[in-house]
Amino acid sequence: MKRLACLSLLYALSCNLPAATLAVEVEIPQIDVAEYHRPYVAVWIEREDGAVAANLAVWYQQARGQKRPQKAGGGTGSSGGPGQGSGGGGEKGSTWLPDLRQWWRRSGRTLRLPVDGVTGATRPVGLHTLEFSDAQAPLKDLAAGHYRLVVEAVREVGGRELARLAFDWPPQATIESSAHGQAELGRIALRLTP
Amino acid sequence: MKICLESLALAALLALAPAAQAHKAWLLPSATVLSGDQPWVTVDAAVSNDLFYFNHVPLRTENLHITAPDGSAATPQNLHTGKYRSVFDLQLQQGGTYRIAVTSAGLMARWEERGEPRGWRGSAENFVREVPQDAEKLQVTQASNRIETFVTNGAPSEGALKPTGVGLELIAATHPNDLYAGETAKFRMTMDGKPAAGVRVEAIAGGTRYRDALQEIVATTDEQGNFSLSWPASGMYWLQAVVQDDQASPPATSRRAAYVATLEVLPQ
Numbered sequence: 001m002k003r004l005a006c007l008s009l010l011y012a013l014s015c016n017l018p019a020a021t022l023a024v025e026v027e028i029p030q031i032d033v034a035e036y037h038r039p040y041v042a043v044w045i046e047r048e049d050g051a052v053a054a055n056l057a058v059w060y061q062q063a064r065g066q067k068r069p070q071k072a073g074g075g076t077g078s079s080g081g082p083g084q085g086s087g088g089g090g091e092k093g094s095t096w097l098p099d100l101r102q103w104w105r106r107s108g109r110t111l112r113l114p115v116d117g118v119t120g121a122t123r124p125v126g127l128h129t130l131e132f133s134d135a136q137a138p139l140k141d142l143a144a145g146h147y148r149l150v151v152e153a154v155r156e157v158g159g160r161e162l163a164r165l166a167f168d169w170p171p172q173a174t175i176e177s178s179a180h181g182q183a184e185l186g187r188i189a190l191r192l193t194p
Numbered sequence: 195m196k197i198c199l200e201s202l203a204l205a206a207l208l209a210l211a212p213a214a215q216a217h218k219a220w221l222l223p224s225a226t227v228l229s230g231d232q233p234w235v236t237v238d239a240a241v242s243n244d245l246f247y248f249n250h251v252p253l254r255t256e257n258l259h260i261t262a263p264d265g266s267a268a269t270p271q272n273l274h275t276g277k278y279r280s281v282f283d284l285q286l287q288q289g290g291t292y293r294i295a296v297t298s299a300g301l302m303a304r305w306e307e308r309g310e311p312r313g314w315r316g317s318a319e320n321f322v323r324e325v326p327q328d329a330e331k332l333q334v335t336q337a338s339n340r341i342e343t344f345v346t347n348g349a350p351s352e353g354a355l356k357p358t359g360v361g362l363e364l365i366a367a368t369h370p371n372d373l374y375a376g377e378t379a380k381f382r383m384t385m386d387g388k389p390a391a392g393v394r395v396e397a398i399a400g401g402t403r404y405r406d407a408l409q410e411i412v413a414t415t416d417e418q419g420n421f422s423l424s425w426p427a428s429g430m431y432w433l434q435a436v437v438q439d440d441q442a443s444p445p446a447t448s449r450r451a452a453y454v455a456t457l458e459v460l461p462q
Binding site (some may be wrong): 090094095096097098101102104105107109110 | 225227229230231233293346348349350372374460462
């Protein structure tokens with residue numbers, strides 16, 4: 001009886017479901033510049049031919065206030081901060097999405113934004129962890145094969161960087177790999193569990 | 195009556211023999227890959243020696259035609275022609291690819307009157323009225339020019355890229371707003387809608403002021419008019435092709451067609 005209770009508890013926690021998981025850790029580095037804006041970041045899985053198999057996350061400037069003045073270039077008011085007013089401004093932050101140029105080419109330009117569970121606000125400096133399970137989209141429909149995790153970051157009035165980590169799906173054992181960006185990305189880590 | 199005004203700049207371009215060091219005419223958009231809610235681009239239009247600097251004359255915009263993704267005509271705004279360049283803005287109200295083109299087509303005539311050289315440019319309709327048909331050493335050239343560029347809001351589309359069947363045109367198997375350094379783009383040239391074979395096509399990256407050699411990339415079209423270009427680096431490229439032959443329709447005895455495109459090649 002005790003064992004059964006334990007099992008059902010485990011079941012409730014999804015601990016013993018036969019679900020493969022994919023965890024991504026993205027470090028947004030501290031950058032010492034006069035004008036800092038949080039980077040736009042895209043995290044996706046690409047096939048060997050470069051086609052996008054799944055979008056995992058896209059962080060970009062969300063709608064700003066309607067009355068934001070039109071400024072040429074970066075300007076001091078352009079950091080604005082997300083969520084100022086409700087505004088009718090729509091997806092104004094999407095103006096700069098093509099700067100995530102690889103992601104834009106491979107996926108962004110054909111997407112209708114925002115995408116539930118994928119797009120969200122920019123994130124601050126630090127470690128950000130994303131976890132996905134094959135029980136749910138977007139991994140649910142991921143066919144077995146060779147893939148690459150791609151993380152692309154671009155910062156307003158700053159630089160751009162892209163990092164890739166190759167992996168096979170589904171994982172046969174727990175696998176960890178990592179890369180380290182040079183400028184706009186810190187540590188990128190991938191952990192796969194069968 | 196389709197076109198009776200030749201722009202001065204185009205006329206200058208037309209008048210130059212192909213072997214001569216022709217000035218370069220171009221349209222330069224502020225961006226070719228855009229996103230968001232009805233974004234704007236601004237476009238410079240000039241004829242210059244160097245790419246892409248304003249150092250000769252503005253490109254006249256009387257024959258500016260902007261085609262929206264759905265094939266309709268889009269209207270430029272804030273049009274201005276200065277000493278060295280023309281400028282206009284365009285709001286991309288639709289998603290997809292816009293084609294921005296300055297075109298011209300007409301006749302050029304040269305003849306002699308009492309030993310003095312004379313010249314004329316205009317439409318076929320006006321030719322009969324304005325040029326003495328029995329002039330000495332009358333030579334009539336059928337001329338057409340297309341100077342264009344492309345900008346895309348969101349995903350690239352094909353609607354605005356339909357060929358017109360007039361003059362020298364680029365048929366883009368690789369979309370003109372989907373060009374990347376290190377990749378090879380496939381194009382085709384057509385002349386009056388038919389494959390243009392054996393045409394020399396050259397592409398030159400901008401920033402010529404800061405290097406010694408033009409570093410042209412050159413290709414020649416095959417029997418079907420096909421050619422490909424491998425982009426060594428990202429940047430704005432000026433692509434030009436010229437056809438000159440005697441397959442003209444009367445009263446012209448020769449024809450000359452030029453095609454220019456400004457293409458942005460993006461980094462990977």
